[in-house]
Amino acid sequence: xxxxxxxxxxxxxxxxxxxxxxxxxxxxxxxxxxxxxxxxxxxxxxxxxxxxxxxxxxxxxxxxxxxxxxxxxxxxxxxxxxxxxxxxxxxxxxxxxxxxxxxxxxxxxxxxxxxxxxxxxxxxxxxxxxxxxxxxxxxxxxxxxxxxxxxxxxxxxxxxxxxxxxxxxxxxxxxxxxxxxxxxxxxxxxxxxxxxxxxxxxxxxxxxxxxxxxxxxxx
Ligand code: SF4
Ligand code: SF4
Numbered sequence: 001x002x003x004x005x006x007x008x009x010x011x012x013x014x015x016x017x018x019x020x021x022x023x024x025x026x027x028x029x030x031x032x033x034x035x036x037x038x039x040x041x042x043x044x045x046x047x048x049x050x051x052x053x054x055x056x057x058x059x060x061x062x063x064x065x066x067x068x069x070x071x072x073x074x075x076x077x078x079x080x081x082x083x084x085x086x087x088x089x090x091x092x093x094x095x096x097x098x099x100x101x102x103x104x105x106x107x108x109x110x111x112x113x114x115x116x117x118x119x120x121x122x123x124x125x126x127x128x129x130x131x132x133x134x135x136x137x138x139x140x141x142x143x144x145x146x147x148x149x150x151x152x153x154x155x156x157x158x159x160x161x162x163x164x165x166x167x168x169x170x171x172x173x174x175x176x177x178x179x180x181x182x183x184x185x186x187x188x189x190x191x192x193x194x195x196x197x198x199x200x201x202x203x204x205x206x207x208x209x210x211x212x213x214x215x216x217x218x219x
Contacts (some may be wrong), residue, residue, distance in 0.1 A: 002123035004109060009140035013123060015107060016134035021084075021091045021127050023106055028083040031076040033062065035189065036154045037100035038074070039198045044098040046194060054192045055201065061086050070169040070177055072185060076100075078214040101155075104146045108139065119143075119152070153199060161206050166215035176216055183212060 007013060033041070041061075042054040051057055062074040077086040087095045093103070102109060106124065113120045121139055142165035165188075169177070177184075192201050 002124060002126035005126055007123045007139050009121065009138075009143065011139045012136045013108075013139060014132045014134070016088075016136045019092075021088060021093075023077055024085045024088040024093060024103075025082045026127075027076065027085050028078045030102065031063070031085060031102070032073055033053045033155070034101045034158070035202060036100075036151065036198055038062075038189070039192055039194070040098040040191075043066055043102075044095060044192050051192075054194060058189060061134050068166075068170065069174075070164060070172065072188075074189070101147075101151050104151075106141075106193070108142060110143065110147055110155065112156055118156070122171065128161055150199065154202065156198075157202070157206075162195060164210060165206075165213070168210065168217055171217045172213070180212070180216060184209065187212065 001044050012085075018075060038057050042051055045051040045057060051060065062076055064072055065075050066071055069148045078084055078085050087093055087099070093099055107128070109122045109124060110119045111122070112118070121143065169184075172180070187205045191205050192198070
């Protein structure tokens, strides 16, 4: 079982990655790539000729699950007897440069902060804790290197978006959800031009989706 303990930017934490790849194994149902992660993966995999559109990434490497009976999310596929992430190849991440934000930040994580703090940081205490040995990392430096400005901007916006979308989706009847599912998936996940910057498209899609859901709820 995994838990998280708060850490501060000024904390030094024992950590040394031995590149064992174990944090990419036994991940069934656990890794939910965010919209920005999938956009980056799609651009990288398109360069390699493996996909054409963002929906190809969802179709090929993830599957849909439903949260609270109303909220469709995509979960990374796993493979083999070790339930390894579908991108783990020969013990290494095959999409290392564009790996999801949680992989980038591991063994730490970040969440939007409270009481005036932009973010709060946590150290993951899980079955891989053997890597908390030998060397030390300063949390502030780790975040500077791994928590990019675009991720910070997205995570802040997404925390508000998820609250609003969750409220609207919970207000739909099961029939309304089924009738409008394709439209919801389109504006939430698929309507991205990989040649255009992410954030303006995310903001436009979110506004459009909220408008559509408010219309349905108000009918
Ligand atoms: S972070 Fe830990 S579990 Fe993951 S590859 Fe490094 S040593 Fe292994
Ligand atoms: S995307 Fe890469 S780093 Fe993240 S779990 Fe998969 S193989 Fe590991």
